[in-house]
Amino acid sequence: MKLLAGKFALITGASQGLGRELALTYAREGVRGLALVARSKDLLQSLASEIYRIRPNLNVAIINADLGSSVEVERVAAVTLAACEGRLDILVNNASTIGPVPMPYLLDYPADDFHQVLNVNLIAPFLLIQNLLAAMIDHGGSIINVTSDAGRVGYPGWGAYGISKFGLEGLSQTWAAELAKTDVRINWIDPGNMNTAMHREAEPDEDPTAWSDPAAVTDIFVFLASDSGQHVRGERLEAQSKWRARLQKG
Amino acid sequence: MGVVDQKPAFTLPADLSADRPPERRGLSRDQVRLLIIDRHANSFTHTRFDRITGFLAPGDLLVFNSSRTLPAALIGKARDSALTIEVRLAELLPDGTWLALLVPSSPKKMEELFTQGLIVDFEWDLNCEVLKQDRRIPRLWQLRFSKTGTAFLDLLYRIGQPIRYRYLSAPWRLSYYQNVYAIQPGASEMASAGRAFSWKLLLQLRNQGVESASITLHTGLSSYLDGELDRQHVVSEEKYSVSEEAADKIRRTRNSGHRIIAVGTTVVRALESAAAEFGGEVKACHQYTKLRITADYHLQIVSGLLTGLHEPEASHLELLAAFVPPEKIYAAYHEAIQRRYLWHEFGDLNLIL
Numbered sequence: 001m002k003l004l005a006g007k008f009a010l011i012t013g014a015s016q017g018l019g020r021e022l023a024l025t026y027a028r029e030g031v032r033g034l035a036l037v038a039r040s041k042d043l044l045q046s047l048a049s050e051i052y053r054i055r056p057n058l059n060v061a062i063i064n065a066d067l068g069s070s071v072e073v074e075r076v077a078a079v080t081l082a083a084c085e086g087r088l089d090i091l092v093n094n095a096s097t098i099g100p101v102p103m104p105y106l107l108d109y110p111a112d113d114f115h116q117v118l119n120v121n122l123i124a125p126f127l128l129i130q131n132l133l134a135a136m137i138d139h140g141g142s143i144i145n146v147t148s149d150a151g152r153v154g155y156p157g158w159g160a161y162g163i164s165k166f167g168l169e170g171l172s173q174t175w176a177a178e179l180a181k182t183d184v185r186i187n188w189i190d191p192g193n194m195n196t197a198m199h200r201e202a203e204p205d206e207d208p209t210a211w212s213d214p215a216a217v218t219d220i221f222v223f224l225a226s227d228s229g230q231h232v233r234g235e236r237l238e239a240q241s242k243w244r245a246r247l248q249k250g
Numbered sequence: 251m252g253v254v255d256q257k258p259a260f261t262l263p264a265d266l267s268a269d270r271p272p273e274r275r276g277l278s279r280d281q282v283r284l285l286i287i288d289r290h291a292n293s294f295t296h297t298r299f300d301r302i303t304g305f306l307a308p309g310d311l312l313v314f315n316s317s318r319t320l321p322a323a324l325i326g327k328a329r330d331s332a333l334t335i336e337v338r339l340a341e342l343l344p345d346g347t348w349l350a351l352l353v354p355s356s357p358k359k360m361e362e363l364f365t366q367g368l369i370v371d372f373e374w375d376l377n378c379e380v381l382k383q384d385r386r387i388p389r390l391w392q393l394r395f396s397k398t399g400t401a402f403l404d405l406l407y408r409i410g411q412p413i414r415y416r417y418l419s420a421p422w423r424l425s426y427y428q429n430v431y432a433i434q435p436g437a438s439e440m441a442s443a444g445r446a447f448s449w450k451l452l453l454q455l456r457n458q459g460v461e462s463a464s465i466t467l468h469t470g471l472s473s474y475l476d477g478e479l480d481r482q483h484v485v486s487e488e489k490y491s492v493s494e495e496a497a498d499k500i501r502r503t504r505n506s507g508h509r510i511i512a513v514g515t516t517v518v519r520a521l522e523s524a525a526a527e528f529g530g531e532v533k534a535c536h537q538y539t540k541l542r543i544t545a546d547y548h549l550q551i552v553s554g555l556l557t558g559l560h561e562p563e564a565s566h567l568e569l570l571a572a573f574v575p576p577e578k579i580y581a582a583y584h585e586a587i588q589r590r591y592l593w594h595e596f597g598d599l600n601l602i603l
Contacts, residue, residue, distance in 0.1 A: 061400055071391045074424055075407035078318065082400050086316065086433035131448070134316075168490045178449075181457065 002030025003226040008059075008084040010035040010132070012067060012076075012124070013095030015043035017196030018214040022092060025218040026225070027051045034061035035080040037095065039066050059083065062187035067095050067124035068116050077131035088234040089227040091126035093168075096161070098202045103157040107115045114160045121164035126171055133184065140183030140226045145172045147188045147236070155250065161202075169236065176234035187224050191217045192240035212240060223247075259580040261564055266590060267417035271426045272446075279430075280448040283591055283598040285559075287582050294582050296589060297562035299446040299599055308459025309508035311499055313552075315441040315516045316464040318432035320403075321410030321424050322439070326370035326378070328354075328363060335370050337378070338413055339438050340390055340470045340559075341486070346398045347381065349390045351474055376405045387486070388476040400427050403435060413439050413471070417594060427595070436468035438542040442595035443514035443557045463496040466547065480561055485542045490520035494534040497524075500551065501532070509603070510555035512597065515566050518543060518552050525550040545571035554603045559586060559593045573602045 009026050013019040015038035023036055024047075027249040034051070038044050048060050061083035065072040080088065099117040100110065125145055136143075150158045151165025172188040179186060193199065193211040200208050217239035223229045224237075229247070237243045253386050268275075272282050286295040297304075304311070322339040334355035340348040352360050352370075361383070368380040370393075377396045379569055384390035412427045429444040431452065456462070500521070503510050512518045523539035524532045529603040530550050543549075549572055558597060560566045570579050582600070591598040 063404070070425070071407075071423075075404065078320075079400050079404050080432050081318065082403050082435050135433045178453075215499065216375055 002028075004038035005030035006032050007089035007225065008018075008033040008035075008087060009090035009092065009225065010037070010076075010080050010084075010088060010128075012023060012037045012128070014038050015040050017046060019094045020047055021214040021218050022094065022221055023047055023051060023192055024054065025215075025222060027058060027091075029222055029226075031058070031083055031090075033061070033084055035061040035063060035076075035083050036122060037065055037067065037076050039064065051207070066120075067128075068097075068119040070119075070123065070127055073124055073131065075128040077128065080132065081131070081133070081135055084135065087139065089139075089141050090226075091128060091132055091136070091141070091143045092146070093128060095124065096121050096146065096198065098198050099160045101201050103159060103161075103202060105157060105178065106159050109159050118164050118167070121161065122167040122171065125168060129175060129186075132188070133179075136184050137182055140230075141169050141185070142229065143175070143184065143186045144224055145186070145188040145222055147172070147190050149190055149192075150169065153169045158206075158207075166201060172236075173234070180234070185230065187229075187232055187235045187237060189220060189224070190236065190238045192238060196208060201232055216240075220244075228233045259576070260583050260587065262561055262593060263587065264417075266587065266593050266597075268592035268594050269417055269419035269421060273426075278448060280446050280451045282313045283589075284499075284601055285582060285586050285591060285598065286601045286603065287574055287578065289554075289602060292578070292583055296585070300448075300451055302601065303451070303454055303458055303460075304423070305601065305603065306455065306458070306460045306511070307508070309348065309461065309503070309506055310395075311461040311463060311503040311508060311510045312455070312513055312556075313496070313500070313510060313517045313521065314429075314431055314444055314447075314462060314464045314513045315469075315520075316317075316466050317437040317441050317468045318429075318435045319412060319424065319427040319440045320413055320435055321407055322437075322457075323411045323413045324372055324409055325405070326372040329369040329371055329377075331363075333358065333363070337370065337393070338471060341438070342436065342468070343392070347394045348378075349384055349387075350393050351389055351471060352380070352391050364391075372405075373409050374405050376402075376409065383567070387474065388477065388557075389476050389479055396498045409586045412451045415473070415554045415594070422596075431464070433464075434468070436466070438468070438470050439472055440595055441467075441469050441514045441516050443599065445595065446599055447513075461499060461508075463499040465496055465517060465520045467520045471517055485539050485540055485565075487518075487538050488519070489538050490516075490523065491536045492520065492524050492532060492534055497532050497534045504551070509553045509555060510551055511603070512552045513556045515555070515557055515569050515584050518549075518555060518569060521551045522547070522549060540583055543569045543572050545576065547572040549573070554601070556599060556601050558595070559583065559591060559597060559600055561593065570602065574601050 014036035046061045097120045150162035176186045195208045195211040280300040284299045324337045336353040338351040378393040381392040427440040523541045
């Protein structure tokens, strides 16, 4: 039995990096359907083609959207609800923008960029959860927010990105508290350093080969989305630490 | 005796139209006012919606309509013409075409335009062919759009706006027209009886032991922008769905003797239609209904109703008369007017128990 059999998942930021790996992994793990959101329609279509090679008849909704706009978030929610027929099991808020590169100090940060980063990294996850909760609450579901160590430590130059992740950690904690008596679980994962286009862009002088391949951290996302992870709620998890041993100990 | 046969028994002052959502009048969505009519006593209670918890008991079942509001108003251009046409989607038909109200920008009659063969173009390369005029409701036309399914829905959200009426103070965004629990996109207009439920209140009711279930009936247009046609209360045929889970909860609630309270007149129509279809029992189904519920209708399933406050000539008033005599509704409405309750989708609510 596949770990995600019968479940429908929405993944934001699905066209590249971790989001793309998650889409492929969830398809392999037997999901009933996928709603995939990203700005690039071409990259999403190419991902969908790859998914169809694994699961030719899988219900895949491609949603080309910029999550920096709250109107776009409403469209994403509506198309997802139609595609999953009103029953969503997994929501992965993975989409992030790093903001302007090279990354300016806060003192130099353009206000419009600051707003845009908060809109994509913090407001969109808030609105997606708010819009889609009704499709999860009766039967239970798993919400996973992708955070970063920049959401716990104020690194110079990581400006709006880091602040948005501080916000996302607070958002996750508050949702977890408000939904404590329901069957909807919220957890947030820090995937650690990954060799992704966004990370390479943010730190062009670093050696990306020292960073993890996104495919190496998808197992925790499968675990949390699956029924095996249903006892885990309101937790911050680090994908590259010994999370499995800790969680299995309960 | 039906309300529809009588002259309007009250006049609604224009300033009692809610022109903005409660959140834009300094209230939270669950703080609108609530007028409670006791079906079995001659008394009315005036309270606030978030205090509804005090009037519901463990085991009571609230039945919601899960229909989610579409941005159902689209502005397009008649092909090869300078004419702008507003398209208000009314109903998705089984063959994938839509019934819609067409409002041309000039007084030119739609019938004249149609004889020339009509295609309406929208942004994002969407277009629709106008196929024919509806026989029962001549203000409606059958349209075939160039996209269907989720591709159409995606474009609708890029192009459309919520259907709005003149009493509003601003073009409120679509998010104001959603019930928090709505999960099935398809309503032309918000099934507004449930708008005041916040998640906090829903979770509170759940913890209190009040049960909930959902049906789906996509609400159509509340007005054809034609006073005479609107007054005729043409009963439209509507599709509704009841899930196995909802049917089970309804059966269990009836067996245990608790109350089944419909959140909105659409829910009354769906549940009573299902009961009429299956010999007095609600079963899981996807059906069409033409059922008209009036004062002399014997309700089989629903014992309570949460609804908005309706205009003097609204067809919903005749449905309310199946719960309480019209004169009692009017007496309650007179009090509501004296106390300056607000009408329409962002307004106050009425609970009949």
